[in-house]
Amino acid sequence: MNPLPKTSPSPCPSCTQTMTRLELPQRNYRTLALDLCFPCHGIWFDPFESEQLTPGAVIELFKLIHAHREDSRRQHPATLHCPRCNDRLIAGLDVVRSGRFNYHRCLQNHGRFTTFAQFMIEKGFVRQLVPAEIKALAAQIGTVHCSGCGAPVDIRRQDACSHCSSPITILDPEAVEKALADYENKEFVRTQRNPEALADALMAIERQRRPRNAPESGMLTADLFMSGVGVVLDLLP
Ligand SMILES: [Zn+2]
Ligand SMILES: [Zn+2]
Numbered sequence: 001m002n003p004l005p006k007t008s009p010s011p012c013p014s015c016t017q018t019m020t021r022l023e024l025p026q027r028n029y030r031t032l033a034l035d036l037c038f039p040c041h042g043i044w045f046d047p048f049e050s051e052q053l054t055p056g057a058v059i060e061l062f063k064l065i066h067a068h069r070e071d072s073r074r075q076h077p078a079t080l081h082c083p084r085c086n087d088r089l090i091a092g093l094d095v096v097r098s099g100r101f102n103y104h105r106c107l108q109n110h111g112r113f114t115t116f117a118q119f120m121i122e123k124g125f126v127r128q129l130v131p132a133e134i135k136a137l138a139a140q141i142g143t144v145h146c147s148g149c150g151a152p153v154d155i156r157r158q159d160a161c162s163h164c165s166s167p168i169t170i171l172d173p174e175a176v177e178k179a180l181a182d183y184e185n186k187e188f189v190r191t192q193r194n195p196e197a198l199a200d201a202l203m204a205i206e207r208q209r210r211p212r213n214a215p216e217s218g219m220l221t222a223d224l225f226m227s228g229v230g231v232v233l234d235l236l237p
């Protein structure tokens with residue numbers, strides 16, 4: 001079944017405001033239009049749109065997410081609605097190499113709503129923290145924003161969000177390094193880009209991993225995902 005055509009930006013499944021339309025390259029030299037809500041940190045994907053993004057499109061999305069890192073963040077309501085049929089969206093879960101990622105999908109196959117961080121897990125940039133890492137982080141950072149719904153999670157007492165059950169995720173430099181190299185490689189093959197700038201960026205990421213570059217103590221409610229995006233993107237050419 002073909003999805004209904006998207007003629008104008010859809011209402012956000014979370015806050016119902018009109019989303020931002022973004023045209024991105026699609027495989028087979030076509031273009032697809034994604035709808036994003038920056039305050040809700042969410043992307044609406046029609047069926048197979050995420051899988052159809054070119055490697056360059058994934059990097060472009062990654063940069064755009066970074067550009068909106070200072071935007072205020074809205075916590076999702078308990079119920080999200082399909083922008084096409086207004087039916088209640090159902091929570092779904094998928095497993096990829098870097099972990100589990102969740103989303104909300106329409107049972108009538110109109111698409112799914114995924115947060116930026118969950119999208120990055122899907123694309124291999126982000127991974128879930130293991131309990132020992134959460135414990136170590138909890139000593140420095142008390143509360144983090146849930147990457148699934150934006151709710152605050154006290155990582156001294158919880159290892160998953162009590163609101164939406166998303167596990168605690170971090171933008172892991174090692175995972176980013178692998179994912180970026182992978183996407184840049186694929187895009188290089190597509191566009192014949194100079195890969196040396198990437199090598200420099202990856203070296204810089206490696207240096208950032210050292211503990212002396214740990215987050216400042218003032219960051220009490222840290223966004224592990226968004227601040228990690230900043231670290232990585234500042235280093236990109
Ligand atoms: Zn929204
Ligand atoms: Zn629907």
Ligand SMILES: [Zn+2]
Pocket residue numbers: 146147148149150151161162163164165166
């Ligand atoms: Zn949550």
